[in-house]
Amino acid sequence: MTATALELHWPRGLDAARFLQRHWQKEPLLVRGAFPGFRDGLPRSRLAALAGRDDVESRLVSHVRRRDGDRYRVDHGPLGQRSLARLDRPDATLLVQGVNLHVPKVQPVLDAFGFIPLARRDDLMVSDASPGGGVGPHVDAYDVFLLQARGRRLWRIARNFDDTLLEDAPLKLLAAFEAEDEFLLEPGDFLYLPPGVAHDGVALDACATWSIGFRAPSAGELLQGWLSFVEDGFERDERYADPDLQAQRSGAWLSDQFVERARGLLGRAAFDRRLFERFLGEYLTEPKPHVRFHAPARPVSIGTFGMRMQRQGIALATATAMLHRADQVFMNGESRRLPAEAMRAAVTLADRRALEPASRHDAALVDALYDWYCSGYLCLR
Ligand SMILES: [Mn+2]
Numbered sequence: 179m180t181a182t183a184l185e186l187h188w189p190r191g192l193d194a195a196r197f198l199q200r201h202w203q204k205e206p207l208l209v210r211g212a213f214p215g216f217r218d219g220l221p222r223s224r225l226a227a228l229a230g231r232d233d234v235e236s237r238l239v240s241h242v243r244r245r246d247g248d249r250y251r252v253d254h255g256p257l258g259q260r261s262l263a264r265l266d267r268p269d270a271t272l273l274v275q276g277v278n279l280h281v282p283k284v285q286p287v288l289d290a291f292g293f294i295p296l297a298r299r300d301d302l303m304v305s306d307a308s309p310g311g312g313v314g315p316h317v318d319a320y321d322v323f324l325l326q327a328r329g330r331r332l333w334r335i336a337r338n339f340d341d342t343l344l345e346d347a348p349l350k351l352l353a354a355f356e357a358e359d360e361f362l363l364e365p366g367d368f369l370y371l372p373p374g375v376a377h378d379g380v381a382l383d384a385c386a387t388w389s390i391g392f393r394a395p396s397a398g399e400l401l402q403g404w405l406s407f408v409e410d411g412f413e414r415d416e417r418y419a420d421p422d423l424q425a426q427r428s429g430a431w432l433s434d435q436f437v438e439r440a441r442g443l444l445g446r447a448a449f450d451r452r453l454f455e456r457f458l459g460e461y462l463t464e465p466k467p468h469v470r471f472h473a474p475a476r477p478v479s480i481g482t483f484g485m486r487m488q489r490q491g492i493a494l495a496t497a498t499a500m501l502h503r504a505d506q507v508f509m510n511g512e513s514r515r516l517p518a519e520a521m522r523a524a525v526t527l528a529d530r531r532a533l534e535p536a537s538r539h540d541a542a543l544v545d546a547l548y549d550w551y552c553s554g555y556l557c558l559r
Pocket of ligand 1: 316317318377
């Protein structure tokens with residue numbers, strides 16, 4: 179079930195629209211008391227349990243302070259009791275990625291930042307640190323909201339900085355970081371950072387910070403994805419043919435016929451807008467490599483599914499990603515085209531992650547959702 183909604187309290191003179199206009203991708207912003215009475219529902223024991231799983235991405239970073247400079251040690255998950263015990267001592271940080279994929283009750287926090295489109299969202303990472311813990315000064319290529327969930331963390335940031343990296347470090351850390359500003363965050367406060375702002379967060383007490391992170395694919399990543407998308411089912415062995423070839427006045431002319439046929443050979447790979455839209459939807463909802471869905475052991479028949487969908491409603495699985503565009507819905511890297519009425523319900527499902535009981539549902543919708551139910555992407559409530 180969906181947990182209760184969480185309301186973001188903007189400072190005077192600011193709202194989501196103004197935030198986007200003045201800050202998003204431009205200027206850092208500190209908001210104090212953004213979530214009054216915010217309760218961190220993820221104790222360290224819960225995070226430690228997640229970090230022990232092989233379908234969860236986690237790291238443990240230890241900050242070793244030495245006379246000749248700081249060192250960092252990184253252990254990658256799944257993490258055992260021995261690694262996790264380091265959190266009982268100072269200067270350690272446990273990072274758990276994709277917490278929203280496994281813990282449905284963090285969803286209200288993501289929803290509170292729902293004014294940023296889902297296509298831009300990456301995940302919720304939780305960083306649980308012992309006093310002194312931090313991952314060191316660094317720069318990210320992505321926007322992030324750093325929400326203080328428990329304890330206090332001191333953030334030091336700089337817009338202008340020396341970008342020389344520390345040598346021989348297991349993380350990309352700035353060698354000579356000097357802060358321009360610093361902010362002490364308490365539970366319910368958040369700091370927004372656009373890409374390219376150097377930052378260093380150090381835990382003052384045992385503390386937890388929730389990072390609501392965003393994705394911004396690079397041209398290279400998109401190209402790679404697009405090429406493998408069009409390569410799927412591509413007929414490589416087909417060859418240029420021109421049984422109807424006619425003599426040209428200029429033999430050196432690269433003819434229209436040649437250009438068109440060469441383009442025809444490439445077919446799907448020659449840029450096609452509709453196809454590219456389908457690719458993007460599938461690409462952006464593609465589950466991360468370690469995510470697994472649990473198909474129902476004994477799925478009900480499609481008839482029963484349709485009936486129960488009307489009576490009980492359905493909900494997306496916690497790890498499911500869903501987007502839509504025009505007449506297409508995208509779920510976990512797959513896509514379906516739907517007629518208008520089915521599409522309206524699909525849009526509601528994508529935005530609210532659930533469909534309430536309804537007197538009737540379009541057959542095309544039931545058909546599509548049934549397939550995804552069988553894959554474990556959604557469930558009956
Ligand atoms: Mn960062």
